[in-house]
Amino acid sequence: xxxxxxxxxxxxxxxxxxxxxxxxxxxxxxxxxxxxxxxxxxxxxxxxxxxxxxxxxxxxxxxxxxxxxxxxxxxxxxxxxxxxxxxxxxxxxxxxxxxxxxxxxxxxxxxxxxxxxxxxxxxxxxxxxxxxxxxxxxxxxxxxxxxxxxxxxxxxxxxxxxxxxxxxxxxxxxxxxxxxxxxxxxxx
Amino acid sequence: xxxxxxxxxxxxxxxxxxxxxxxxxxxxxxxxxxxxxxxxxxxxxxxxxxxxxxxxxxxxxxxxxxxxxxxxxxxxxxxxxxxxxxxxxxxxxxxxxxxxxxxxxxxxxxxxxxxxxxxxxxxxxxxxxxxxxxxxxxxxxxxxxxxxxxxxxxxxxxxxxxxxxxxxxxxxxxxx
Numbered sequence: 001x002x003x004x005x006x007x008x009x010x011x012x013x014x015x016x017x018x019x020x021x022x023x024x025x026x027x028x029x030x031x032x033x034x035x036x037x038x039x040x041x042x043x044x045x046x047x048x049x050x051x052x053x054x055x056x057x058x059x060x061x062x063x064x065x066x067x068x069x070x071x072x073x074x075x076x077x078x079x080x081x082x083x084x085x086x087x088x089x090x091x092x093x094x095x096x097x098x099x100x101x102x103x104x105x106x107x108x109x110x111x112x113x114x115x116x117x118x119x120x121x122x123x124x125x126x127x128x129x130x131x132x133x134x135x136x137x138x139x140x141x142x143x144x145x146x147x148x149x150x151x152x153x154x155x156x157x158x159x160x161x162x163x164x165x166x167x168x169x170x171x172x173x174x175x176x177x178x179x180x181x182x183x184x185x186x187x188x
Numbered sequence: 189x190x191x192x193x194x195x196x197x198x199x200x201x202x203x204x205x206x207x208x209x210x211x212x213x214x215x216x217x218x219x220x221x222x223x224x225x226x227x228x229x230x231x232x233x234x235x236x237x238x239x240x241x242x243x244x245x246x247x248x249x250x251x252x253x254x255x256x257x258x259x260x261x262x263x264x265x266x267x268x269x270x271x272x273x274x275x276x277x278x279x280x281x282x283x284x285x286x287x288x289x290x291x292x293x294x295x296x297x298x299x300x301x302x303x304x305x306x307x308x309x310x311x312x313x314x315x316x317x318x319x320x321x322x323x324x325x326x327x328x329x330x331x332x333x334x335x336x337x338x339x340x341x342x343x344x345x346x347x348x349x350x351x352x353x354x355x356x357x358x359x360x361x362x363x364x
Binding site for chain 2: 025026027028029030031032033034035060061062063064065066067068069070071072075076079084087088091094095097098099101102103105106107110117118120121122123124125126127128129130131132133134135136137138139140141142145146151154155156158159162163168169170172173174175176177178179180181183184185
């Protein structure tokens with residue numbers, strides 16, 4: 001939304017928005033849920049660009065829409081400060097360090113690792129660790145999201161459907177969403 | 189070259205568009221596009237790239253998009269795949285934010301998203317089974333998996349410690 005919607009008009013220079021999110025993108029490890037608290041600290045506590053309440057509103061939109069959490073909140077904060085150019089600076093800031101760092105690794109580091117015995121040993125151990133992270137994410141999300149019998153039943157049916165039909169996950173997601181319109185309708 | 193760039197863009201656009209709620213929501217979509225639909229990578233390579241994306245700063249799916257894009261089509265591939273994964277966020281927030289906010293505040297949207305997340309739980313679980321068949325191949329890897337899964341369910345641990353633990357255990361138990 002344009003800055004006039006929030007009632008506060010900022011004149012933060014664009015380079016400052018870019019620099020702030022470059023810092024967030026370059027120094028925060030562990031993905032979206034690790035990055036959000038850092039963004040909050042930067043823009044609410046240090047820079048006072050948005051209030052705690054505004055940040056909470058931003059998070060609600062961030063979590064209900066497609067895309068990466070850090071990216072979505074950076075764009076929204078940028079827009080609040082300086083409209084569309086501000087939003088673009090937020091996006092560029094969060095994305096650029098990833099692109100530069102990963103390009104360097106993919107181009108120079110990874111080819112060397114692939115033929116190294118110790119690197120093979122490291123990846124042999126890391127692969128099951130990553131699978132454990134993914135499985136843990138499913139359990140934690142389930143604990144948080146699946147309330148009551150209807151939620152668990154819906155999840156189990158969709159799992160069976162995905163295994164049996166082998167159709168694209170996007171279709172399973174859409175079926176889940178449409179079923180949610182009916183199953184979750186009576187909940188307050 | 190043009191054809192691969194286009195399919196990279198389209199694949200990662202789909203990943204970005206259907207990753208709702210961030211984090212590991214992108215794993216099943218990326219796995220389907222990169223392994224099953226296009227056969228760009230095998231499961232082991234995919235897991236290695238997710239691990240690298242975890243270990244490096246920044247959002248995991250952007251890191252993974254850059255890496256996979258580079259593997260398939262060099263620097264242009266990296267840029268195009270990354271652009272694909274961030275396009276939905278840019279379009280929805282920069283151009284359609286008024287409509288987006290109205291849609292998200294609609295109670296029907298909350299029910300839709302709840303249903304979608306139930307599907308997501310199923311899909312992430314399934315992805316861990318599928319990828320697990322490649323990663324869990326002997327007793328040490330099964331132990332690493334079980335130990336770390338239990339640890340993460342019992343307390344909140346940064347993913348970085350998981351990767352580090354996996355790496356150390358791998359160095360110890362690897363059948364050289």
